[in-house]
Amino acid sequence: MATVAPLLIAGHWRPAAEGTDSFRAVDPSTAQAIGDAFPRSGAAEVEQALAAASAAAPMLAALAPERIAAFLEGYADALEADAEALVALAHAETGLPAATRLRGNELPRTCNQLRQAASAACSASWTRPVIDTGAGLRSCHAPLGKPVLVFGPNNFPFAFNAVSGGDFAAAIAARNPVIAKAHPGHPGTSQRLAEHAQRAADAAGLPAGTVQLLYDMPAPLGRALAGDTRLGAIAFTGSRSAGLALKQAADAAGIPFFGELSSLNPVFLLPGALAERGEALAEAFSASCLLGSGQFCTNPGLVLVPRGAAGDAFVAAVAGRFADTAPQLLLSPAVLATLQHAIGALRQAGARLLCGGTPGSVGITHAPTLFEVDAEAFLAAPARFQGEAFGPSSLLLRVSDVAQMQAVAATLEGQLTGTLYRAGDGSDDAAWQAVASVLRPRVGRLICDRMPTGVAISPAQQHGGPYPASTQPGFTAVGLPAAILRFSALQAYDNVPDALLPPELRDRNPGGLPRWIDQRWTTDDIGAQP
């Protein structure tokens, strides 16, 4: 019998309770279980984690930001030093390409996020101080003073991992402890990440319970945890059904819930663009849709293609590429089952299958899949065609004109992204504006002439969007310092003497933090001669 892996609770790795239920990861290339058994936690362990995080929260809030930064920097360094082993483990557990994706892209991105969070913690840029000297009022964003519960998704074992990803980094940058609920698809990766995290936390002298790791728990216990009023906030990335069940528990307890739930990421090919460069668009779309086996939150799952010869050629070119591509490795048996269900729903709704539609014969794989549907059929039952088919699958929607593009856009649920391709000579620009005006309030990121799958780590990013793409349209999950604000409280100080204020709000501003003082941005001290 395999060893049952320990849990990270209150600063220590401790064995799971006797008799704990356990599970193992699955290598999608063989569909075989691999590695250690990992515990599915019970109520006692969840309670211990909550208690330890609650004890750590005020200590962490009172800590110098430099200590937080030292932790995040040390953690990033450790991940880089251990890159080969981490990548091998994550590859085995997720099937994601080791060299191009995990080593070449996702791990560097993860370290970059941790270092940007360190920088944001140090600079205090996320605190956004506002000072009204006349009224004697000063306010800024501040730690919640309570732990943040982070649920990681299946598709980014590093960059969105609950114990190393963007939500983790943002919550820690605001000096909140994190209870990480790893995704059970990659428990060994999460454990190894958390080992580095705990060593870095120890080295930086952070309170025990700053970082804790639970691999899995029964769904009712997860909902009970999500509704525990000791939590300050919850971040969730994953499926809509799981996310909404947790949101309901959090809502009832008054806990802010930041969920990223699903998105079709519609792409509108305007007529001029299609006429001008249909073949290049077919190439770009196919590459984007099949990247990472289509397992991205920003995968283009719906493409509006004008009717006519140029549109037909685009469809044929994409179908050819999809048909020429071998079945794609998926993250897990659960992803395959969900994809098959979504494909079945599209068929039942009346979408025409152009290629694919079936699993592969080896491991956990599925053929690249393309559907086509007429705008009239879509508009007659738009909800039936908007189920996310997570994986290498997309729906091509044939439209007659720009007015029909607008009509489709008006039926769309909230999305992370919406993309419009336009002709280089400006001839599509009136159509661009007509469609964009309908699409704009329905998407977080409006894209021109690029596929949606690249999500830049930028302060100007919006990786979020109207419900149900995310649960709070004013926030982003990617891009600092904005992503940190999700895990902050706005705190005012009224008539408080300078010596009793937090450093960000005192008269002297030795760090040169930009502050909004008496209606202007300045890095000056207060009382300094102009």
Added chain:
Amino acid sequence: MATVAPLLIAGHWRPAAEGTDSFRAVDPSTAQAIGDAFPRSGAAEVEQALAAASAAAPMLAALAPERIAAFLEGYADALEADAEALVALAHAETGLPAATRLRGNELPRTCNQLRQAASAACSASWTRPVIDTGAGLRSCHAPLGKPVLVFGPNNFPFAFNAVSGGDFAAAIAARNPVIAKAHPGHPGTSQRLAEHAQRAADAAGLPAGTVQLLYDMPAPLGRALAGDTRLGAIAFTGSRSAGLALKQAADAAGIPFFGELSSLNPVFLLPGALAERGEALAEAFSASCLLGSGQFCTNPGLVLVPRGAAGDAFVAAVAGRFADTAPQLLLSPAVLATLQHAIGALRQAGARLLCGGTPGSVGITHAPTLFEVDAEAFLAAPARFQGEAFGPSSLLLRVSDVAQMQAVAATLEGQLTGTLYRAGDGSDDAAWQAVASVLRPRVGRLICDRMPTGVAISPAQQHGGPYPASTQPGFTAVGLPAAILRFSALQAYDNVPDALLPPELRDRNPGGLPRWIDQRWTTDDIGAQP
């Protein structure tokens, strides 16, 4: 039979449907119904309002901010011109003092808020543009593209009215239509305000349905409305029970709900402050607690008073002032009933009644009421003593030392404000920091040496706080531009040509809007020579 007042729907005053249930306002000084009958709306009228607001939303979002500003300015001007009639009406419906409160304070404050919102709309300061020229990403806050439903409270017939108050002004500043659900305590005031609003909206050429007014509706219909996915956000100020029922409906539909629900606003009298100026503190506290008959969200409902002679003298001085004050006029029979219920609960919990505790004999009034309880009793059952007693009532909590103040602070629910009084010579400062560190994460505004009842209209204000004081700890309901952010979506533009961007994000910045470009605040154009 009295006339049934019309409703403002889709830009027109229309009679309520035949057979609509109706209600009348009550003059609290006589306990008699006054004025017209007002309709309690049914599902058809709610649907009409939703449809009209949904149609107005995209038009309003596309409108030049100057038009919004013209509306808000024109509205403020009209309120000032009609001040005498508005004040007389509001005084009759609420019993609030006409000269000092309504004319001298609340109406000017309301006009000030509308004008500040006009200024924020014009300057676009609330959009907070962030630009990353290297990544080709630009983002800003933007209109929701959907209507905002605003529920007004009973206690500010102008400044928090659903059709003229801070939430209204903030939602409109972000170019969202408002469906105003007025408080049924002052329907005539709300009608007269809305008449001015509609005339100003017509003069500014705003779309029909930008401002709509419903006076009341059955509770189940209110919950159905709050859960309608055509809404972009909801703002609610009022009782916790009503607010939570609406929040539940909004949460289930994924609609951001910004509620201000209740607060005790604890005041901590540190030993040195009490010894130094106990008599002055008794005077200041009594004035604050009895101001507006105690009917403020920031009324000090809990005061921590050290045991010993100075504390006893404070208690005696306050009790004397309360006992010498005549029964206070309340807003409505419902407020009286709720206050009596809360007073009964405090008695049952074991608080000692020092004075008051009974209604007055004329009109809707209640005697100023003071309770005392020992910290030990409070700490044994803190939830029992934390019910809000909305009205002229407060609970004095006797504590032995600073450690006990910390222990009490640690049991407190989320609050709008927390106040600490300290000695002028700095001798309380260690105690201040010890108590403040526990209190800080539990309150929105931490106050030193001032009573909480004054809420300055300031960009540095935080009128909000952790749950259940408010439902979103990162936001304020008072203070621009921050209050506007509640009614905004964060929208990114990825690789979008300059001509297709909204004005805030274009290279040229003729209005000098402060923008965060490539990691610094600047009012410069992009591409300008440094």
